[in-house]
Amino acid sequence: MSSFPIVPAIAGVFVLSSSLVSVAAADIVGFYEGFTSNSASWRNANGAADLAWHEFGGPTGGSYATSAFNLISTTAGGFPPTVIRAQSGYGSSAGAYAGNWIAAGVTGVSFSFRHDLSEAINVTGRFASANNFPGAAVVAFTPVASNVWTTIFIDLTASSPNFVSFEGSNHATVFSNIGNMQFGFMVPAALVGQDLEGHFDITNFSIVPAPGALALMGFAGCLGVIRRRAR
Numbered sequence: 001m002s003s004f005p006i007v008p009a010i011a012g013v014f015v016l017s018s019s020l021v022s023v024a025a026a027d028i029v030g031f032y033e034g035f036t037s038n039s040a041s042w043r044n045a046n047g048a049a050d051l052a053w054h055e056f057g058g059p060t061g062g063s064y065a066t067s068a069f070n071l072i073s074t075t076a077g078g079f080p081p082t083v084i085r086a087q088s089g090y091g092s093s094a095g096a097y098a099g100n101w102i103a104a105g106v107t108g109v110s111f112s113f114r115h116d117l118s119e120a121i122n123v124t125g126r127f128a129s130a131n132n133f134p135g136a137a138v139v140a141f142t143p144v145a146s147n148v149w150t151t152i153f154i155d156l157t158a159s160s161p162n163f164v165s166f167e168g169s170n171h172a173t174v175f176s177n178i179g180n181m182q183f184g185f186m187v188p189a190a191l192v193g194q195d196l197e198g199h200f201d202i203t204n205f206s207i208v209p210a211p212g213a214l215a216l217m218g219f220a221g222c223l224g225v226i227r228r229r230a231r
Contacts (some may be wrong), residue, residue, distance in 0.1 A: 028104035029209035031097045039065040041092045043085045059112045059149040064203035072195045080124040080184045083200045088130040088179035101175040105210040108156045114149045114201040119188035130179030134169035138162045
């Protein structure tokens with residue numbers, strides 16, 4: 001008989017802790033940027049200006065943002081140029097994506113990407129703290145053909161084959177404090193050093209949660225419905 005009152009107490013603690021965890025995770029894994037009304041302070045190659053914003057023309061006809069970059073400064077074997085930046089210092093997306101991605105259960109990022117170069121390209125990325133070091137460099141395996149909206153997914157789990165470098169650090173250190181994201185591309189050999197301006201479009205950017213985090217978020221939502229019905 002004495003054990004009966006303990007059950008609701010334990011359940012209450014479980015519900016409370018689950019809700020707190022899901023709220024913290026949802027702040028990051030629920031992040032989505034579709035550039036619905038502006039470029040959300042995402043910036044261009046050198047960070048000097050916001051991306052150009054377009055109300056129509058995205059993958060399903062909606063909005064997207066664009067960066068321009070001239071390939072004349074690229075060199076054979078050189079570091080992939082960055083063309084799109086989302087950084088805490090710029091107030092990109094009001095910093096809604098920033099924080100501890102490991103604690104949030106992040107497994108990757110997904111976004112729609114398009115370019116107008118004459119050759120297919122592979123998208124690259126870099127994820128770092130607000131101080132911008134150390135960072136994790138990645139390359140996406142899906143080639144993006146010219147003038148075709150393509151969905152890019154980058155696996156960011158610890159053992160992901162997408163990783164190129166942790167800049168002398170490690171997965172746990174980098175992804176426990178994300179503030180900056182940078183995206184670029186591998187320059188095709190035929191276009192290296194060309195005086196050619198390319199345009200790079202992005203939209204539908206989302207942070208992908210681990211299955212467990214997704215289930216927890218759904219569970220928390222169900223609890224909310226149950227609570228409302230019980231009132």
